[in-house]
Amino acid sequence: MDFTVDDTITELTGLVRDMGEQLVTDDSLRELDARFGPGTEAGGGDRETARFHSRFWDELVRAGVPAALAPERLGGAGLGVVGEALVLRELGRVLAPVPLSASIRAAHLLDALGGCDPDLADGVASGRLIAAVADGDAPEVDWAPIAYAYLRTMPDKLLMPGEFTVERTVPVDFSCAGIVTPEVFHTEPLHRxxxxxxxxxxxxxxxxxxxxxxxxxxxxxxxxxxxxxxxxxxxxxxxxxxxxxxxxxxxxxxxxxxxxxxxxxxxxxxxxxxxxxxxxxxxxxxxxxxxxxxxxxxxxxxxxxxxxxxxxxxxxxxxxxxxxxxxxxxxxxxxxxxxxxxxxxxxxxxxxxxxxxxxxxxx
Incomplete structure (x- = not known):
């Protein structure tokens, strides 16, 4: 099996590594811990107090990183799961608290629907709109407290609540997560x-x-x-x-x-x-x-x-x-x-x- 990757993936991962090492420093993570970390678990009710590296995310969006990993029909570069994995490795190296995995997953799910709101799909694919995707039936959803869109997959449908409330939770790494309570559901047919x-x-x-x-x-x-x-x-x-x-x-x-x-x-x-x-x-x-x-x-x-x-x-x-x-x-x-x-x-x-x-x- 040949794990060689093309130049596009190599350049993208190099870009993400350089940006991460410059922006996601120990000092910046220490500042995020002061907002919503050990001893401050009761806070973090909005984007400004969440453990979310907004500056790094904004730079990733500006550089087109989420867009490059989106489905090709939404403007992506067709880098596949291998490309996604190599970029997410770079985020793990610097412990970057950004919702790239959720953005990629949501973009692909919305693309699979075909007829969903194009503005929503384009916004999620580019990273301009932050999405949260539930993991099966798990009540806790990563990035839900700061998400614009929330998706939950079922064997034959995709649930997209138009309105939802979030109760903040405290994962072991103090990441941004919460328990979602949908108020209005939009149900779209989805193949298994x-x-x-x-x-x-x-x-x-x-x-x-x-x-x-x-x-x-x-x-x-x-x-x-x-x-x-x-x-x-x-x-x-x-x-x-x-x-x-x-x-x-x-x-x-x-x-x-x-x-x-x-x-x-x-x-x-x-x-x-x-x-x-x-x-x-x-x-x-x-x-x-x-x-x-x-x-x-x-x-x-x-x-x-x-x-x-x-x-x-x-x-x-x-x-x-x-x-x-x-x-x-x-x-x-x-x-x-x-x-x-x-x-x-x-x-x-x-x-x-x-x-x-x-x-x-x-x-």
């Missing part, structure tokens, strides 16, 4: 495939974000291990610490490869690569299994790396004045959103028992 594909896309997005989180956490931890001295030596020179960092590198690679494989398999499901239409997609066992594998590694490796980062940093790893604790919280939040690793092993075991190796005949 878009709903299932959206669920798989969400899991790949979370795995890609986790890839960036643990990759950056490992880099920061390794750098700390070269500067922190005990007994006159850097702690990174001790065998136990060096071995744990080496294990972390293997874990990051596992998340990287499984996530890219899952994204590749989802893209390969499309019968029309040049003009991807969700309702024309036949989701293969290989794609479902690849997503489950990425899901497993994002949870399992993410758990180990989050704890390794804290342990190697020592007490500093949990100090709110230092950045390490944010990576721990982000990795745990992604693990919780995905639902844990054990369930995925059971699901993969069931696939192997009933269908054999789903990748035997895949590309």
């Amino acid at each position: 495939d878009p709903a299932e594909f959206d669920a798989l896309r969400r899991r790949v997005h979370l795995a890609a974000h986790q890839w960036g989180v643990v990759e950056a956490a490992l880099e920061r931890t390794a750098a700390y291990a070269t500067t922190r001295h005990q007994f006159g030596r850097p702690i990174g020179s001790f065998q136990a610490v060096a071995a744990r960092l080496a294990d972390g590198l293997i874990d990051v690679d596992a998340v990287r490869l499984s996530t890219l494989r899952a994204a590749y398999e989802l893209d390969a499901c499309s019968s029309e690569p040049a003009g991807r239409k969700l309702f024309a997609i036949e989701i293969t066992p290989a794609a479902r299994s690849a997503v489950a594998s990425a899901h497993f590694w994002a949870c399992d490796a993410g758990h180990r790396l989050a704890h390794s980062a804290v342990h190697i940093h020592g007490g500093v790893g949990l100090d709110r004045s230092e950045p390490a604790h944010r990576y721990f919280l982000a990795a745990k939040a992604n693990e919780f959103r995905l639902g844990g690793a054990t369930r995925q092993l059971l699901d993969l075991g069931a696939v192997l028992a009933t269908e054999g190796d789903p990748w035997e005949y895949s590309a």
Whole structure:
């Protein structure tokens, strides 16, 4: 399998990395924590007090990043789930609190309807209008407190409330989320495939974000291990610490490869690569299994790396004045959103028992 990407994706991810490193600094995240972070959970009732990096989001929109990842019929560049995953990895590296995944998912769902409000679809696709997409039947919805549009998929319909209220919640990473109570629903017919594909896309997005989180956490931890001295030596020179960092590198690679494989398999499901239409997609066992594998590694490796980062940093790893604790919280939040690793092993075991190796005949 060839994971080589084209120049457009390479340039886009490079742009997002440069912007993220310049704008999403430790100082800017510390300011967001002061608005809606530890000790301020009762606040955050609107966009101005939410844990949302509005400046970075505005720059992403101005640079056309959400628009590039939108469906081609809404002006996107046709970069596929692989392109989405590589960009979301960059957001994970800097812990950028912006609703790019929700924007991408909402744009593709609205595109699948075909006849929805063009102004709404264009606004969501470009990122000018922030959308929130419910994850199945889960009551908590990421980005709902600052969303203009709210979507919930069901097997045969898409629910779009014209009016809704949100009760702010406090996820483990203090991200922007809330419980949505719809007041007026607009129901649109939706083929089953878009709903299932959206669920798989969400899991790949979370795995890609986790890839960036643990990759950056490992880099920061390794750098700390070269500067922190005990007994006159850097702690990174001790065998136990060096071995744990080496294990972390293997874990990051596992998340990287499984996530890219899952994204590749989802893209390969499309019968029309040049003009991807969700309702024309036949989701293969290989794609479902690849997503489950990425899901497993994002949870399992993410758990180990989050704890390794804290342990190697020592007490500093949990100090709110230092950045390490944010990576721990982000990795745990992604693990919780995905639902844990054990369930995925059971699901993969069931696939192997009933269908054999789903990748035997895949590309």
